[in-house]
Structures are given as structure tokens and as C-alpha cells.
Amino acid sequence: DGGITQSPKYLFRKEGQNVTLSCEQNLNHDAMYWYRQDPGQGLRLIYYSQIVNDFQKGDIAEGYSVSREKKESFPLTVTSAQKNPTAFYLCASSPGRITGELFFGEGSRLTVL
């Protein structure tokens, strides 16, 4: 089945540790996105990539890093520089601007202890 797979679904991290969230899609979509959801704040864009080997910062990129070495994969690293990393992280992909629709994964919940 085509879709977006995020892993792990739940992750616990100690303060000061970096952690990488995986996002893989087999929809052959060019664009991929990382959003963060916090209670009462909706979805906020962290990073996005419209093509392999290229990515742009979103609205809240500080403390995060990404790579886009393959079309199918867009991993997000939450670094120790991120002040408030506990959140629900959502990866999405899009076929392009024609429809504007994003397809989301099931999310990864990161808790910093």
C-alpha cells in the first residue's frame, strides 16, 4: 500500500541528546514536510523539501535539522539546541502545487525526560 511511514511512533529522550525521526514515503511525491503539533497551536512548519538535495526552513526551524538524500526519505533530527522538544511530530508529502493536498504520516510523539 502507498503511504507515509513515520518511526518510531513514541520516543523518549533525555535532555541534551539528539534524536532522529524517520519519515519514508512510497507515493513518488517530490515535496516532503515536517510539522510540529502542540496543544492549542495547530500545526507549525519546521522544514520542507521540494526536491532531492534541497530543503528550506519553515517557521520554527531552530534546533532542528533535516536531510533529503533520497526522494523517499526525509529524516528530522531534533537537536539538544531545541528548547522545548516535547511534541507530536508529523511528516507529510505532496505531489505538487496542482492539488495542494498534503498526505500525512501517523506521527511520532517525542517526550523529553
Add this chain to the structure above:
Amino acid sequence: DQQVKQNSPSLSVQEGRISILNCDYTNSMFDYFLWYKKYPAEGPTFLISISSIKDKNEDGRFTVFLNKSAKHLSLHIVPSQPGDSAVYFCAARGPNTDKLIFGTGTRLQVFP
């Protein structure tokens, strides 16, 4: 600065009645609007969209209305069903970007 606003954090509707979810935006350059539905601990799923050249789009029980002069859109669900209980996000996009700007969401509860 919240460019897309959903001022009602929650809404409770009886089964069979109409649910109306509202969304306001501030950027007049937005040209495409979408509604997503989200269950707890899951990713959002796309519901319906509308381009700024239209004022209405229907898909089954779901209708989205766009009032550009008021910078307002609404999602109507008729008739509402218990399975519609979820958080609904509206989102908007500008003409020269692929980025979607999301609202804060409205939690809809449909009771029997």
C-alpha cells in the same frame, strides 16, 4: 502572528444536525484553502478544498464556503454523524509557495 484562525476551540452537535466550523484568515494573497480531519495520535487526513476562484465546493456531506471579502471560510457537515467527532483544521496556501499555513483546530463532538 496567526494568519489562519479558528476561534472556536470546540463544538458540540447532535447527531443528524448540521455542524458548521469556521475559519478566518488575514492574508488576502491566499489562493487555496483546505480542511483536514484529525483523530488523536494519528496524522490529519484531507477532507475537502476550495480555490479562491470559487465560493463553494461540495463533496458528499461536506461543503466548504469561501467569502473572500470577509476572509472567511466555513465547513458544513450535514448530517453530522458520531464518526465525525475529531479535530478539524483549516489550512491556507499562497500563490507562490507550496507551504500550508494551518489554523489551531476545532474539536467537534457529535453526540447521539
